[in-house]
Amino acid sequence: MKERRIRVGDVSLREYQLNTVVVGTGAAGYNCADRLYSYGQKDIAIVTEGINRGTSRNTGSDKQTYYKLTLSGNDSDSVREMAQTLFEGQCVDGDIALCEAALSVQGFLHLVELGVPFPRNRWGEYIGYKTDHDPRRRATSVGPYTSRMMTECLQKSVESKDIPVFDGFLAVAILSDGETCGGLLCLDCKNAENPEDRYVAFKCKNVVWATGGPAGMYRDSVYPLGHLGATGTAFAAGARGKNLTEWQYGLASVRPRWNVSGTYMQVLPRFISTESDGSDEREFLNDFFSDKGQLLTNVFLKGYQWPFDVRKVEKGSSIIDILVYLEQKKGRKVYLDFRTNPCCEEAGPSGGELDFCLLSEEACDYLNRAGACFGTPIERLRHMNQPAVDFYLDKGVDLSREPLEIALCAQHNNGGLAIDAWWQTNVKGLFAAGEAAASHGVYRPGGSALNAGQVGSTRAAQYIAARRQGDADEIVYENSLKKTLQECRQLEAPAEANSAYNIQRLWDEAAMDMSTFGAAIRSCQGIQGLLQRVRQRRTELPETARIASPSQLPQLFRLRDMLLCQQVYLEAMLNYLTEGGDSRGSALYTNPAGIHPHGQLPEEFTYRLEQEGGSGRIQEVLWNGQDCEFFWRSPRPIPEDDDFFENVWREYRQTGNVY
Ligand SMILES: Cc1cc2nc3c(=O)[nH]c(=O)nc-3n(C[C@H](O)[C@H](O)[C@H](O)COP(=O)(O)OP(=O)(O)OC[C@H]3O[C@@H](n4cnc5c(N)ncnc54)[C@H](O)[C@@H]3O)c2cc1C
Structure with a gap:
């Protein structure tokens, strides 16, 4: 990693040049960095708004579950069968389901080796239990804080490798031309008061977005306090969203x-x-x-x-x-x-x-x-x-x-950023892993989120180490940095000019509205009404936002990310309804042509269930800077079985065949 000071227009800033930046210190981000290093790509760093923040480290439940292939007893199970279970969650791409099944053992045993105390019997069998949407007994747990223990063990491993971690850095923009990623722009939160040290640019060929679910959109949330996600920033860089309507x-x-x-x-x-x-x-x-x-x-x-x-x-x-x-x-x-x-x-x-x-x-x-x-x-x-x-x-x-x-x-957000089978988004060099990535569909087995995070971050690391060595695209980086810094200045200058801090109030209003109209209970009218307000709040932000000092700039950039996120998610919900979508998963959509199951409930609870198996089509959305463009397609099927060992071995020996 090289460091220097640069000047772009009237802004002086630090620049780091390296191959890959991983954003986020949750279970997915740490694993990605750990894997990159092990696979030989050591020119890397992690950027995080706070080492101790995020869902993995700060959440849990009665018995927090990890889902993997059966590793005990005489229950039959197979990679293909587990892939089929994941695929049956509806609107799931088959290649992703297959990877999540195939790498589940690798991801799980890596955690075991790093010290996560998953229970096993005296003969070494990892006994499992049945979780929701699970036909086998694939689930396991280390108790209420499974994801915390995973994160702590992964962190130790990363620290033992001396991988640099930029703590207190908020990623405010992915530098891209919409097709290729050229780096990252961060706000150094501890130095926000100092215009010379406020911004830090990372000139890198790859960015792994492991920023977790976009929790900040909602007031009523069981995500840990302070975990907000940053999916809006990836939309702004041209990354497509997928299955955004699907939440728990x-x-x-x-x-x-x-x-x-x-x-x-x-x-x-x-x-x-x-x-x-x-x-x-x-x-x-x-x-x-x-x-x-x-x-x-x-x-x-x-x-x-x-x-x-x-x-x-x-x-x-x-x-x-x-x-x-x-x-x-x-x-x-x-x-x-x-x-x-x-x-x-x-x-x-x-x-x-x-x-x-x-x-x-x-x-x-x-x-x-x-x-x-x-x-x-x-x-x-x-x-x-x-x-x-x-x-x-x-x-x-x-x-x-x-x-x-x-x-x-x-x-939990089942949807997120659209990815291919190497967890790369449609923007070349921008990868998404963990909850930020859309690997699930309408339903998913309990515990599969933690498995997906480990598998996706491993796949991204494998691909980067094998296929994406070298430096950033100079032109993309320079053009995008210049444009992005101008936009940042346009947002911060008017906000700083007035001292009556109002970001928290603007945030609370927006989050409350989203919990009322864009959560479990949704109606066309409610979504349309809220969309109008969100569009206005977003476009008027430079005029309405007020901070008392530059130390509050992180909240301002957070609000910008959150409002774009709300807009894209709401547009996705509206488009889903326009395309004839019905109630499914954890979302009830009012539909006057449906059933009204309980006379005592208000009319908004008239709804129609999606037919068994649904249309099966996947919704993808692209934010083009002004509007959302939608794309509907069938899920990619589970790839054909190629189980003749000699063929696979021969191809595997010819470098690169699997990429
Ligand atoms: C109450 C609850 C119970 C759950 N139970 C289960 C369960 O039993 N089984 C299961 O599989 N899943 C469960 N989940 C889901 C699972 O815990 C999460 O999906 C998973 O931990 C997400 O991990 P992650 O690494 O993707 O993101 P996180 O752990 O959220 O990490 C995100 C990281 O990104 C950083 N970050 C975000 N934005 C920025 C930015 N702009 N700049 C810099 N850094 C940034 C954050 O600070 C954080 O370090 C549960 C979730 C909740 C809320």
Whole structure:
């Protein structure tokens, strides 16, 4: 890596010249750098807005899952079969599914070798369990913090190789002409006050975008606080989006951000709501369910049917997500209360006994077998899962004393940046890995996100090491740097001219709107209305944004990224509807020609389910600087099997055949 100082117009800045920059220190980014080095490409660096930030390091769940090929027992499994499972998630490209299956063992064992304590028996079998959308027992876990342990082990490996890490650097632009990537422009956040040191350019042939999911778009989110993603910046560089409409939403506590799945629901807490000032407490599920048994059974089922699934609205537990969403939409706060039993209002404020016979046979049986048909929700939770109580205690929330605020939250983006089978985007030299990349479709097996992150970052590293050595394209780099710096100056100069900081307010308004109109419940009218506001907010940003000092420039650039991201995602949702798209996955689209499954719900809950298997077409979108262009295509099939060893071996010996 070479360093020098350059001048572009009136801006003086540092420049680093190297082969590849990886952006992000999550599980995907660290793995990519680690692999690049091992594969021989050592002229690399990592750029991150914060080493300790991101989803991988700061999130978890009851039993955070990693999905891989079966490595135990006598269950039959194969690479092709796992690829088929992934492919069946709908709108998934077959070549990507095949790679994710084929490299899953390599990715998993790499983590094992680096010290991630995935459980195995005394004979070395990595025993698995069944997760959602999984026909086998391919899932494993090291507990609530699987992704954190992965990240820490990968970080150690990167540090042992002395790979340079630029910490506190916000990537604000990918330097590209829309076809080829020539580098990266960053804001050095610690030096933002100093115009000479504010910007840093990386002149490089490859950029790996491992910036995580675009979480900042939503107010109601279970992504870790401070994780925002940067997909808008990649759209601005000409990278296509794919399957942007496909997300996972589910119920989560808001302080701390944590999925309230599993036992939190199986112990049957009360769902209460209040006005924003805490007045008028009501057990709101009672307004909807006339049958207490049905209410309790649906709450119980939510435990293991965690993501909102539109197929489970009419006769399933996803009605609970909707009822929570409706309370929130009225401006009320929603809580889980573990102190007293649900459906016992007549017994007074200290609550009453729960009649477990009201539950479905399955739920009653389960609680019976767990020895948990007694007491209050908190007593049952302590009995069944004390660590679940301790988790909140550690974060300062005592569930035996106070209710827990929840919301219907964004958790994972199945779509993202479109990639080929080497995780390269349509912009040559720009790769995407981890949640920033679109490798999943409508549904995906639980745990497959972490596998995809390891596989994708390995594939990108393999390709870069083999096929993309050398320096950046001079012309692309220079032209793009000049233009980008001008744009940055145009954004920062007016914002700095006024001292009344307003970025947080602009952010909060935009994120709240997105949670209301562009999350699990979507309507054409709602999306159109919001799109109009987002377009305006984005184009007027240079006039409306105000910062008190240059140290707040990172927030301004973040907001610019987020608004473009919102616009492209909303345009994708609108286009999906225009093309006749129906409700599927974690999204309910209002459709007056559909069914209205529950008379008590407002008209916006009239919807039509996508037919079994759906149209199967993949939506891709390109931001051309002014508008979105859409492309619809069939998924690429799973490549044909070529299993004759001598042929593969001969071809493999001839260098480069696999690339
Ligand atoms: C509550 C919850 C539970 C989950 N449970 C599971 C599970 O059980 N199984 C599973 O497979 N998946 C699960 N996921 C999803 C999975 O954790 C994530 O998809 C994965 O960790 C993302 O990893 P990543 O490396 O792509 O991104 P991240 O870990 O988010 O890292 C992104 C990095 O990029 C940096 N960055 C972002 N923008 C910029 C920028 N402009 N400039 C510089 N740096 C930048 C960030 O600081 C960060 O270092 C869960 C997610 C959540 C929220």
